[in-house]
Amino acid sequence: MTSITYEPSLSEKFSGLIYEPFLALGERRGMRDRRRELLAAARGRVLEIGAGTGLNLPHYPTGVDLVVTEPIAGMRDRLERRATEEGIDASVVAAGADELPFPDDSFDTVVSTMVLCTVPDPHVAISEIQRVLRPGGRLLFIEHVLADTPRLSRWQQRLAEPWAAFADGCRCDRDTISHLRAAGLKISSIREDSWKGMPAIVGPLAMGQAVV
Ligand SMILES: C[S@@+](CC[C@H](N)C(=O)[O-])C[C@H]1O[C@@H](n2cnc3c(N)ncnc32)[C@H](O)[C@@H]1O
Numbered sequence: 001m002t003s004i005t006y007e008p009s010l011s012e013k014f015s016g017l018i019y020e021p022f023l024a025l026g027e028r029r030g031m032r033d034r035r036r037e038l039l040a041a042a043r044g045r046v047l048e049i050g051a052g053t054g055l056n057l058p059h060y061p062t063g064v065d066l067v068v069t070e071p072i073a074g075m076r077d078r079l080e081r082r083a084t085e086e087g088i089d090a091s092v093v094a095a096g097a098d099e100l101p102f103p104d105d106s107f108d109t110v111v112s113t114m115v116l117c118t119v120p121d122p123h124v125a126i127s128e129i130q131r132v133l134r135p136g137g138r139l140l141f142i143e144h145v146l147a148d149t150p151r152l153s154r155w156q157q158r159l160a161e162p163w164a165a166f167a168d169g170c171r172c173d174r175d176t177i178s179h180l181r182a183a184g185l186k187i188s189s190i191r192e193d194s195w196k197g198m199p200a201i202v203g204p205l206a207m208g209q210a211v212v
Helices: 010-039 073-085 122-132 150-158 160-166 176-182
Strands: 045-048 065-069 090-093 107-113 133-144 186-194 204-211
Touching: 010 073, 010 107, 010 133, 010 204, 073 090, 107 122, 122 133, 122 176, 133 176, 150 160, 176 186, 176 204
Parallel strands: 045 065, 045 107, 065 090, 107 133
Antiparallel strands: 133 204, 186 204
């Protein structure tokens, strides 16, 4: 495992501490199973973006060559500890999805779970994902998305700014699947679902695979 020397700020340490308690009910009510199901399809050299505290780590199949990236030091701290404690062989790299420090065509699989809602510019992050995936490589995703019902989507738009201020920049009104399609990714499978145990504005989920 790659080791990084840093001193997280107080607010970064705080993010790393509150993230898992905030998600705990949602993990128990379906997200943990969803992660396991999604990641069963990971193959070869795998890059996870915005890996947070490492909730996906236990679900990777054996035999993958895993690189996990996370820009926020407090989250990365927990990510590194989880990888060590659970004996998972992964390189932990400090990087945002907006500028991935990897060559073109260098991964078979990219994983994004609830990250394209948080990156400052989804177009830039998606273009970086396309760049680092080899031709035919796959993006595995679970993202909360803009609702397709007018009532909920209006609430998502109304509450987008306060939610982003509360949730470290996460946008509850992002139409991520349209962004993936517009960038030219081919959605090869998609399932709509609901994130139970979380506020309704982040409830609508899309889970699936997209091919470069
Ligand atoms: C809602 S959390 C999801 C964490 C993890 N993927 C999971 O499934 O639990 C959003 C993550 O995106 C990270 N993030 C924030 N800005 C980012 C960026 N520019 N590029 C990549 N990840 C970013 C956050 O630090 C955080 O870990």
